[in-house]
Amino acid sequence: MVASEAQIREWLTQVTDPEIPVLTIEDLGILRDVRHGKDGVTVTITPTYSGCPAMMAIRMEIVRALREQGVERVRVEEVLSPAWTTDWLSQDGRAKLLAYGIAPPAGKAQRKSALFGEPDTVACPQCGSERTSRTSEFGSTACKAMYRCEDCLEPFDYFKCI
Amino acid sequence: MNTREQQQFEYLLRLGDSDLILGQRLSAWLGHAPVLEEEMATGNVALDLVGQARSWLSLAGELEAQGRDADRLAYFRDAFDYRNVLITERPNGDYAYTIMRQFLFDAYHYPLLQQLSGSAHEGIREVAAKSVKEVEYHVRRSSEWVIRMGDGTQESHQRIQAALDDLWMYTGEMLTPDDVDDALLEAGVGADLEQVAWSWHDRVRAVTEEATLTLPDESWMQQGGKQGRHTEHLGYILAEMQHLPRSYPDARW
Structure with a gap:
């Protein structure tokens, strides 16, 4: 068959x-x-x-x-x-990431023309707060950056745009 | 290989070897980096570079058509067959030295890959378009660190200024075309190093200015890595990197 x-x-x-x-x-x-x-x-x-x-x-x-x-x-x-590109991540995949505790990529992966682009607004996957800050652009795997939530104080992974 | 293929082969080795040697250098920081975040960042950048090296060396092996794959080219060539730019084999030094070496290389690597993303050679175009996305993150990080250290404490300023002064004579080689660069540019395959140099100077000037660093005076520049004439450091790097596959040629994971 x-x-x-x-x-x-x-x-x-x-x-x-x-x-x-x-x-x-x-x-x-x-x-x-x-x-x-x-x-x-x-x-x-x-x-x-x-x-x-x-x-x-x-x-x-x-x-x-x-x-x-x-x-x-x-x-x-x-x-x-x-x-x-992270633009190929499915809607389903984004929802699964969030439920797993990893913030899905925010926005599109377009080239940044400025040397230091404004960092994306990344919502905390634990409490949803947008008051978060980046600890490092490189995380535990190549595709992730490290963030920290300023409200619930939890550190978390962000699936970075590329 | 005819002359044109031989030049392309040389060019691919330059791209691959520079990535590989810098990736190998950076790997030595694992377990020793000053903070955990930097440990991971350094490891990530090393991984990207070694991955890119594999892509370039695979292309070189296919072109040569002598049955050498990326591993064979990486592990079974001696220093005089390596074509990396000299700055990539400089020792790690302190963290300021590693960061400055990275910044001076990234500032060249990024516009180089941007140019190669428009190459007439399909394989080069594809690898460059993939790699440039990764290197965009590299250059942003190293730029940020140069500023943080330069405009930081007296100690960090002094250390990164010393690194800039010491590394300066290794920057000219990256930006100076030779016969191979000229031939590939003419064929629409290689990058225009004059434009890469413009972009490099712009970025280096802007970042060092914000970092309150002083650019060294124009001086004599080292050459030779691209033609296989290396400093004494490369032999030691290769001895460590190639030891296992040379001692146990059939070893498999």
């Missing part, structure tokens, strides 16, 4: 980002294409950051998830272009 692309995408919802396990690769926008031809299934993904260490784990998870469903021949291809 040849599985439809929709069916394969459904199976791939099992594959999550190992560093942010609430997000599927589709939520993150790194699943770019699924094709089913005579020589098996080809899944195309794109890295979030050039050095993202999760890519290897994600490739293995894709192969494992499809093998479990009886798809034996799986090829995972990596493309760089068009470059991944």
Whole structure:
């Protein structure tokens, strides 16, 4: 039996980002294409950051998830272009991030022309306050920055725009 | 490879090796950075640079078509085959020195990648368009730190001024084109270093002015990294970085 692309995408919802396990690769926008031809299934993904260490784990998870469903021949291809952007994060993904305690990206990922752009207004994922400040633009993973809420005083991660 | 391909190969090695060596240098701060936030920031920047290096060296290996992939090029070349700019192999020094080295490189790296995002070569265009988004964060951070240290305490001011004075002679090489740069610019593949230099000078002037630092006088500039003539430091970096794959060539994760 040849599985439809929709069916394969459904199976791939099992594959999550190992560093942010609430997000599927589709939520993150790194699943770019699924094709089913005579020589098996080809899944195309794109890295979030050039050095993202999760890519290897994600490739293995894709192969494992499809093998479990009886798809034996799986090829995972990596493309760089068009470059991944946080604008591809799904609405569903944004809601999941917030529920997980990570503030989703605020606004669009356009180029900042000024040397030091005004930092985005980021609402605290715990209490919703917009009185927050940035501790560092680099966080526990490449895609996150560190913030602190001035009202509830909780530190939190922000999924930064890129 | 014909002459044109040979020049492209050299150019890709320059891009990849500069990222790789600076990434390796920065990695040495892990576990030693002055505050936790900077520990993570330094690690993140190192990771971006090593990731970008892998992309550039993969392109170089494909072009050469001798079966060398990014790992092979990174781990099995000697210092005279490396093409990184000399500033990237400068020792880490104190944190002011690391930050100033980063700033002077970022201020070049960012406009370089902006230019390469419009390259006639598809692979170069794609890697540059991806990398420039990451480097935008790098240059903002290093600029902020230069200002914070320069306009900070007497001690931090003195240290970062000393770093600027010491590193200055390594900046000319990044901005001075040679035959390879000229040939690739003419082919529409490489960056216009004259424009990169304008952008670099603008940023360096603006940031150091706000940081109350004094730019060194025009002086003699070091050259050679892009042609494979390195300082004594590169050999030590490679010895550490290449030790494992050279001792155990078939080692796998």
